[in-house]
Amino acid sequence: MALASRVRFLARALLRPWTLLRGTTFGRTEPAAGGGGDGARRFGSQRVLVEPDAAAGVAVMKFRNPPVNSLSLELLTELVISLEKLENDKTFRGVILTSDCPRVFSAGLDLTEMCGRSPAHYAEYWKAVQELWLRMYLSNLVLIAAINGACPAGGCIIALTCDYRILADNPKYHIGLNETLLGIVAPFWFKDTYVNTIGHHASEQALQLGTLFPPAEALQVGLVDQVVPEDQVLSTALSAMARWLAIPDHARQLTKNMMRKATADRLLRQRDADIQNFVSFICRDSIQKSLQMYLEKLRQRKG
């Protein structure tokens, strides 16, 4: 099948940002070693490590779903719960999101959740993707993405829901919504987030071409706000956070809501239709066949 073989071929390009990296693979998530870790100073769940700095009102939230932080149903759920906790804890005013896995911020949606499962599972999974987007995009907290690795597809969307983005200056750390390369289509709310960030024309081309931007180009097009040496990503995020926290919370939150509400409302008005749309698309034989061949290929490479 022509589409399938083209997808297989493109999948290699799609994966380049992280498959070229030593020892990394792509597939089902594995349980993280450790979990919460060193007692009082850290909390969080198995796949989300939270390092609070209560005095500063800031928490650093690290994704730990090796090897590539793919957004499994478990990771999505734990992210939502961790954010909810911080949102409800008056101690915290800002969160820095970063990766605990080397060289990858997040590889995006977990294809194993979208392949060979039941329609009910696809619906549950997509609802969780929506839930994370809604919670992050409308968060009252200041969210800053400290992007210390490759950041395609769903990883990019997580970064774009933040208020500010800092990308490590490593030519392998690409960022962008590259869904078309896999033969699939970003949902309209990914598209809306893209347009809100880089404008209509750049989105139209980048979404169609599935462009993955290296750091300098990402900065130029406006996908990220700063590019800094890799070892300064976190410290730069902390400096940026201080600037954001200098603003009275209430006025900032009302302003953020004013900017984002219309976009979020578009999804809220049609969540169920969007889920149905995703399920019927992903259930197509041609799409399932493509994804299966693609995953098979990855497993062989891994094995």
Add this chain to the structure above:
Amino acid sequence: MALASRVRFLARALLRPWTLLRGTTFGRTEPAAGGGGDGARRFGSQRVLVEPDAAAGVAVMKFRNPPVNSLSLELLTELVISLEKLENDKTFRGVILTSDCPRVFSAGLDLTEMCGRSPAHYAEYWKAVQELWLRMYLSNLVLIAAINGACPAGGCIIALTCDYRILADNPKYHIGLNETLLGIVAPFWFKDTYVNTIGHHASEQALQLGTLFPPAEALQVGLVDQVVPEDQVLSTALSAMARWLAIPDHARQLTKNMMRKATADRLLRQRDADIQNFVSFICRDSIQKSLQMYLEKLRQRKG
């Protein structure tokens, strides 16, 4: 009448991009010599020359309505038919649009179709303009504009409906929506296309001022995606086409439609009202008088 004389004066500036060029004139379209030409390797109509490369899945479509490819009713009709043919022929995935006339991509709408005719004729003409815009803006094909000449008004709109634009680096090849210089107003869907390409603020100023951008400025404002030496326009378009055709068609088409549907729907919802609006505007005595004096001037210069 003050407006009329101002329009006459400005008309010269409006025409500058191509009237300054040796031997060119502006007016009624003339039948192209030849028509289809060299048998099996080319097809098309009298005013639209199509050079197919079936192996690559790409066709080059050349406008041949000398002297300045003004968009007469005949040319509009033939363009729509040629595009429809290519769209329905599974052999083709992409089309490169360019001019067969020296130094002009297209001078835009044909003023002789908008002057001294019946309201019914104006309505028929405007419907054809809408039809071409809709067909191009929503085309499933990859459309790339190889802009090898001046590109004002309707010529600019044809370019803007494409997915990618390459402009020859010639200081005389200006591009832009310069309707106000003639005392007329771009329709809202021209405006929407402009805003989608260069944003609200740049559109607001450029549309009011009727700005015609030379190549470097066109690139900077985002009206075109590349500026290359004149003899490399077509080869650059072919290279760009290869990048676009590397993307699975189905995913790319769904993505393009997602980006453009809302804008196209705005026109589709009010096509008839838009036609009535055009007809009543163009039928005004003041507008007709201005256009007549303007055309008379052109005929004298020609004769």
Add this chain to the structure above:
Amino acid sequence: MALASRVRFLARALLRPWTLLRGTTFGRTEPAAGGGGDGARRFGSQRVLVEPDAAAGVAVMKFRNPPVNSLSLELLTELVISLEKLENDKTFRGVILTSDCPRVFSAGLDLTEMCGRSPAHYAEYWKAVQELWLRMYLSNLVLIAAINGACPAGGCIIALTCDYRILADNPKYHIGLNETLLGIVAPFWFKDTYVNTIGHHASEQALQLGTLFPPAEALQVGLVDQVVPEDQVLSTALSAMARWLAIPDHARQLTKNMMRKATADRLLRQRDADIQNFVSFICRDSIQKSLQMYLEKLRQRKG
């Protein structure tokens, strides 16, 4: 109260653009000396000086509400009346707006109108702010802002309703919507004006952070169209005006209306709700307390 003290602290930063300037203060408006001035060649009201050039069809309108042109109810009213007069006088096709007060274009809304008054007064004041914005944003005249001083908050909005903006190249002349620094929120139509000028992403960050842009950054982000030496602001505005007046009025006005109508309609559809919203926000104890402490501080500094 934490918010109040933070607001007090930030207020100093907010005021920096003009409090750092020699001898200037911020507070209640004082009646301008002179009023209309030198007879036949100037007209206007007490706080708005109009210098007409009937031959050119251009008037220069100077704000004269010392020390900082804060937008008191009187100034708002006089601005609306002056604009209405020029709009109805066929002699005039363009207006240049500038400041008669040294080093400040306008400090924005007058906080004394928003503090310690009755709900009815707040409603009347807010209606006047809406009225000025509507009249300027939809003006048929060409409006050019010759920004010869600091231009925060409401001052920035006046500039943004113009068709073209020239800012004096003085590092102390900042421009931007910095409402959040005071713990208050820009209304949605200020936000819409911002987004139309600098796009969604830049607006989202600048509005949340209350960013005041120095000239070079204001030019880069697109808040102003030109930055020129301070003594060339007015002459540059006159040159720009000549370019705008070269366009037939009728076509330019229809085009401007096409670009701006949707944004203006959003406010027109909900003027009363917007007033209620403002009144209930500004009447909150916490907001009143913050504003009172802030004004008290300013009076002490002044005294």
